[in-house]
Amino acid sequence: MGNTFSFFRLALNEFLDNLHTFQTLQARIERSPGLPLPNPSRSxxxxxxxxxxxxxxxxxxxxxxxxxxxxxxxxxxxxxxxxxxxxxxxxxxxxxxxxxxxxxxxxGRNGGHISPPLYHDYTSLKRDYGRVVAQKMIKLRLAHLEELRSVAEQEGILAESQWREVESVDVFYNSDMFEKAKRKVQTYKADLPFDAEHHEVYEAKEAIEKYRLASDTLGCVSSSAGAIHPxxxxxxxxxxxxxxxxxxxxxxxxxxxxxxxxxxxxxxxxxxxxxxxxxxxxxxxxxxxxxxxxxxxxxxxxIIPFRGNMSAQRPGQSLPLPDSNATSHRSFIFYTRPIGYDYLTQLPAGEHELMLGGGFAQDGDEGYEAIGNTDDTTYSTRIGAHLSGVLPRYFGENNWGREGVPLEGEWAEGRVKALWSGILGISAxxxxxxxxxxxxxxxxxxxxxxxxxxxxxxxxxxxxxxxxxxxxxxxxxxxxxxxxxxxxxxxxxxxxxxxxxxxxxxxxxxxxxxxxxxxxxxxxxxxxxxx
CATH class of the missing domain: 3.50.50.60 (FAD/NAD(P)-binding domain)
Structure with missing residues (x-):
């Protein structure tokens, strides 16, 4: 009887905690976002x-x-x-x-990715809206790659906007998530042959060697994408x-x-x-x-406000730097758990800064603290700590090498040059x-x-x-x-x-x-x- 009561008490406490979290979120979602606050964090x-x-x-x-x-x-x-x-x-x-x-x-505060969610969302879009509509959504996302390049060319700002084609690499560390991703890729390539050639699956050994990733990488999915200075x-x-x-x-x-x-x-x-x-x-x-x-x-x-977090970091000295050859440009999305991900792209000039954002699940209560949060004058310290330390982990300490030597400037002199936040709009x-x-x-x-x-x-x-x-x-x-x-x-x-x-x-x-x-x-x- 004592064990049964203890179990019931734990279950009740968990239920009440979840209920409190839900009610707190509900109240936050239903209040006005207000006007953007003055003095936002420095992007x-x-x-x-x-x-x-x-x-x-x-x-x-x-x-x-x-x-x-x-x-x-x-x-x-x-x-x-x-x-x-x-x-x-x-x-x-x-x-x-x-x-x-x-x-x-x-x-002006995001990651600069023109990286459309394609195979990731196609299955659910097809289930909810049918194949024709799902493919139309995918084509709209893909069209932004050419559209943004074309606009930059028309306006004569292609160089200044840093538009570039990149190879986007989804990296997985969880076997169930990787297997699910591979099934989605198969469905996507079967239904959208016009984009099928841009998606490749790499198992652990080949992925680690090709992209110089940490030894516990289970596999990758690569596709074509873009990046820009937004x-x-x-x-x-x-x-x-x-x-x-x-x-x-x-x-x-x-x-x-x-x-x-x-x-x-x-x-x-x-x-x-x-x-x-x-x-x-x-x-x-x-x-x-x-x-x-x-x-x-x-x-x-x-349309629900959501506070995201970004960073600009110096690359380790052993990481290869992008050159004038467009094929050397890459962006990464790192999937370590079902909720949230980290995303990374690298600037083509300057100190070749790594622009890393994400850390959703590190923000307490599985990221619920970010929902309804419109304070971009600061950033989550927990997410900041995660973003500041995770890159050598993703690429492997040996592949990362020594820390980059900072150039003179007004930014922080360590690995992390800057941390900031921005307010997204999440559709219900x-x-x-x-x-x-x-x-x-x-x-x-x-x-x-x-x-x-x-x-x-x-x-x-x-x-x-x-x-x-x-x-x-x-x-x-x-x-x-x-x-x-x-x-x-x-x-x-x-x-x-x-x-x-x-x-x-x-x-x-x-x-x-x-x-x-x-x-x-x-x-x-x-x-x-x-x-």
């Missing part, structure tokens, strides 16, 4: 700061389109709006509002847009949108409040990802949210159709620019913004302009009332706890 990407980092245009009293957020999504939206509308002869005004410095959110990519495009469209584009950094008022009989537009004044517009485009539900309360629990149903916000979600009435933006194409002739007025969004990339955000923003801009949606855009990413009702944070928490 290695953002130094030296861009010349337009603190650019403040004069805030007009009215704009045809207001974009909230200056990361990769907002930049993609603004670029297409301006290029398309101005090419058609429309005299439009686009305003971008940013709460902090330009590109100071997740885009901050340089975005800020250089924004700088070019300011120069190219001085009469059409305004960038207002350190100008948060603090509230939105709906149209009224006396004012047929939305009114956005900022510390610099108010601005009216028929179109609001939300490009704030993890902070989206600050202004859109009904998205709390649908794992799919990005893109499109026009239904009224039930934005909670505000829409401007009347008569207030659609107009411009003079020819003297005396008025033409409409844009779809029906309203609020729009592209967000919720679940940590994979570099393979979702740019084309999501491009597609969204087309929708705002009233154009036919491109054939390549997956309809499952559209935001609808039905999807909004179905997506529940509890499902995401259950999935995390059951992995």
């Amino acid at each position: 290695f990407w953002t130094y030296p700061p861009s010349p337009i980092a603190t650019h403040v245009s004069q805030l007009p009293t009215h704009a045809d389109f207001v974009v909230v957020g200056s990361g990769i999504t907002g930049t993609s939206v603004v670029r297409r709006l301006l290029d398309c509308a101005c090419a058609d002869g429309h005299d439009i005004r686009v305003v971008m509002l940013e709460a902090r410095d330009a590109c100071s959110g997740a885009t 901050y340089q990519f975005v800020t250089r495009i924004l700088a070019k847009l300011l120069s190219q469209y001085p009469d059409h584009f305004s960038l207002c950094t350190n100008t948060p949108c603090t509230s939105i008022l709906p149209p009224t009989p006396s004012n047929p537009y939305y009114t956005l409040s900022t510390p610099r004044g108010t601005i009216t517009t028929p179109h609001i485009i939300h490009a704030t990802n993890g902070w989206a539900s600050t202004l859109l309360e009904k998205l709390r629990g649908k 149903d794992s799919i990005p949210w893109v499109g026009r916000l239904p009224r039930v979600i934005c909670g505000r009435s829409e401007p009347p159709l008569s207030s659609i933006v107009k411009s003079e194409k020819e003297e005396g002739e008025q033409v409409h620019v844009g779809a029906a007025p309203g609020e729009w969004i592209a967000a919720g990339y679940s940590g994979e913004g570099m393979v979702h955000a740019w084309l999501s923003g491009k597609a969204l801009a087309g929708m705002v302009l009233g154009r036919e949606v491109e054939e390549w855009f997956p309809d499952i990413m559209r935001i609808t009332e039905k999807r909004w009702k179905k997506a529940r944070a509890e499902n995401l928490l259950d999935a995390l706890s059951s992995d």
Whole structure:
């Protein structure tokens, strides 16, 4: 009887602990993310700061389109709006509002990976949405490799953005996880032969020798991917847009949108409040990802903030350095346990810094402390300790060799040059949210159709620019913004302009009332706890 009681007591304590954790998470998820905090942790990407980092245009009293957020999504939206509308002869005004410095959110704080989850997600996408839709999602992710390179070339910033093709290597240390991965690769290669040639499986001995990994590596899966300097990519495009469209584009950094008022009989537009004044517009485009539900309360629990952690580290002296040959560039994802992973890419110049992020499961309670956390002024000390010490473990101490000798500079002189954090936006149903916000979600009435933006194409002739007025969004990339955000923003801009949606855009990413009702944070928490 005593043993039975003890077992019951332990089970009850575990249940109560889990219940408390769940209730704590639930409360955190349902609260407002607030505005981005001032003085965020120092991201290695953002130094030296861009010349337009603190650019403040004069805030007009009215704009045809207001974009909230200056990361990769907002930049993609603004670029297409301006290029398309101005090419058609429309005299439009686009305003971008940013709460902090330009590109100071997740885009300027991530790992720079253009590494689409392909075989990893294909099986579950196929199960949930069918083969055709699953393949469309995979193709969208793959398309970002060429799209980002093409944009960088068009803007003349290919070298500055450090775009490069890399071999992406998934490394496994758990036999069950590796066997599961191999089965997924088989399904993927059978269903998507157009990409099959880019995936190879290496068993332990060959993987260790080929990639110079630690001796307990059980195997690898390699594929093609890319990498980029995300901050340089975005800020250089924004700088070019300011120069190219001085009469059409305004960038207002350190100008948060603090509230939105709906149209009224006396004012047929939305009114956005900022510390610099108010601005009216028929179109609001939300490009704030993890902070989206600050202004859109009904998205709390649908797009969930999540604090990720990153580092910049000097490589060990025995590691081979990438050279001008593109085939020498590699990125890695290290899978050591079912929940979370670490991801690594290497810069092509300078000290050839290793950009390492992850450590989700090291953040206490299997990473739950990161969920709903919007404080990027600091980073998790537990994750920082993990990231700071794990690289010689992954590559093997002999392969790592002596610590790298630091060059003179303003960063820390040890292995780890910098540690910082960033706020991601996790989708409750794992799919990005893109499109026009239904009224039930934005909670505000829409401007009347008569207030659609107009411009003079020819003297005396008025033409409409844009779809029906309203609020729009592209967000919720679940940590994979570099393979979702740019084309999501491009597609969204087309929708705002009233154009036919491109054939390549997956309809499952559209935001609808039905999807909004179905997506529940509890499902995401259950999935995390059951992995």
